[in-house]
Amino acid sequence: xxxxxxxxxxxxxxxxxxxxxxxxxxxxxxxxxxxxxxxxxxxxxxxxxxxxxxxxxxxxxxxxxxxxxxxxxxxxxxxxxxxxxxxxxxxxxxxxxxxxxxxxxxxxxxxxx
Amino acid sequence: xxxxxxxxxxxxxxxxxxxxxxxxxxxxxxxxxxxxxxxxxxxxxxxxxxxxxxxxxxxxxxxxxxxxxxxxxxxxxxxxxxxxxxxxxxxxxxxxxxxxxxxxxxxxxxxxxx
Numbered sequence: 001x002x003x004x005x006x007x008x009x010x011x012x013x014x015x016x017x018x019x020x021x022x023x024x025x026x027x028x029x030x031x032x033x034x035x036x037x038x039x040x041x042x043x044x045x046x047x048x049x050x051x052x053x054x055x056x057x058x059x060x061x062x063x064x065x066x067x068x069x070x071x072x073x074x075x076x077x078x079x080x081x082x083x084x085x086x087x088x089x090x091x092x093x094x095x096x097x098x099x100x101x102x103x104x105x106x107x108x109x110x111x112x113x
Numbered sequence: 114x115x116x117x118x119x120x121x122x123x124x125x126x127x128x129x130x131x132x133x134x135x136x137x138x139x140x141x142x143x144x145x146x147x148x149x150x151x152x153x154x155x156x157x158x159x160x161x162x163x164x165x166x167x168x169x170x171x172x173x174x175x176x177x178x179x180x181x182x183x184x185x186x187x188x189x190x191x192x193x194x195x196x197x198x199x200x201x202x203x204x205x206x207x208x209x210x211x212x213x214x215x216x217x218x219x220x221x222x223x224x225x226x227x
């Protein structure tokens with residue numbers, strides 16, 4: 001089944017403790033992206049990647065890192081999480097070179113205490 | 114960045130009624146997308162529009178890409194309980210410059226009263 005998977009689905013952590021949220025897609029898509037969703041603010045793009053080893057900042061990149069060493073994986077790294085990064089995170093992928101029609105993962109709900 | 118205004122923010126309707134929501138942009142797009150998000154899940158693509166003036170249907174859903182390329186609407190006919198959720202519009206402008214992304218509206222929360 002064609003899908004985008006994220007892990008973990010739920011995570012509670014403490015301020016400053018490094019964490020990684022994994023994202024994987026099995027559709028051979030070139031474009032991958034991370035979003036955060038907050039009440040009243042909608043979906044905001046954190047980082048995106050147009051291909052392996054090509055990443056770029058989205059609208060809200062501060063406090064996040066990403067890597068794209070393989071086409072299928074696009075992990076989101078929070079080196080030193082803070083409470084304002086408590087949010088619902090979505091990974092997405094798209095078959096084209098640009099954002100285009102994006103397919104979303106199921107989401108990761110992160111709480112930073 | 115670009116701004117998308119989506120309205121209404123929420124809708125309370127009776128089962129069987131038709132629904133209409135729209136998005137307007139401060140700048141043009143060459144693709145409009147409509148997504149639906151159910152509680153606890155990621156957004157799911159409903160309809161994609163690629164051409165100004167294009168009218169596309171998917172079952173009871175119909176969406177149009179505005180002639181000015183700055184707006185789009187989504188209609189749902191004869192609503193049913195499973196239509197409940199949050200509907201997002203998204204615009205995309207592919208320029209080939211490598212800095213392209215989707216801009217999302219803030220969503221329309223559809224609530225159906227029995």
